[in-house]
Amino acid sequence: MANRIVRIDALPESAWRSSGYDAVVCVDVLLSATTIVTALAQGRRVFSVPSARQAAWVHSRVKDPLVVTDALRSPDDAVRFVGPFWLATAEGKLGALLHVSPLAEMLAAAARRSRVFVACLRNLEATAKEVSLHHQRVVILGAGEAGEVCSEDQMAAAWLAQRFHHRGFELEGMNTVDEVGRWSTFDPSMVNLSRSAEYLRARGRSADVDFVLGHVDDVNVACAYADGELRDPAAARRLLQDDMPTPAWGSSLPVDGR
DSSP, X not given: OOOOEEEEEESGGGGGGGTTOSEEEEEOOSSHHHHHHHHHHTTOOEEEESSGGGXXXXXXXXXXXXXXXXXXXXXXTTSEEOOHHHHHHOOSOOOOXXXXXXXXXXXXXXXXXXXXXXXXXXXXXXXXXXXXXHOSEEEEEEOOBTTBOOHHHHHHHHHHHHHHHHTTOEEOHHHHHHHHHHHTTOOGGGGGGSHHHHHHHHTTOHHHHHHHHXXXXXXXXXXXXXXXXXXXXXXHHHHHHHXXXXXXXXXXXXXXXX
């Protein structure tokens, strides 16, 4: 079997270097990926676009989606600011979510070359499990903010790479080895000391930061991106298996342990 490798990189513009990797995991802790994963865990249909102006195609496919953003700098003043805390505590019908943020551009760029996944603190283990089952060469990209690397994304990328390493993946390159060595012993509570967390708290978004800190590996949701929509491939497989008809002679049993 070919060597299984994982590499850490950063920022959306690094997506062009993902050629030759069969999976790209885009990590964003505060807040876009956390909002997306939270919505997906609720059973919502979730779409991602870079601006409200580019959302027309979603409206043509889905009736009355909830259009939100959680970017630190809103891409459109007309879009409602909603974070993961609001989603988790929202009542009523769980309709489709249209998420507007710069993360969408990163996902679309990476998708031209590889299978793309979205990860945050909530689904690090679920992502490592799903990706390691189906892929051999993985690159993890920290989303960052406004062209700068974010420490919370560096931490999460390192923790995710470490999970791949425990599943038999080699750490590719000195940067990856250094990042895992630097951050692997840090506790997720360190995210609270990041510049992004400070900025969000200053803008009255402490509930979202506290939500992120209080929800680590608490959902079994892998989040895959394709054509603007986010889906859980494991859930899709389970649904397909449930829909398969049972043979007339009943459920078959394994033979010789297979």
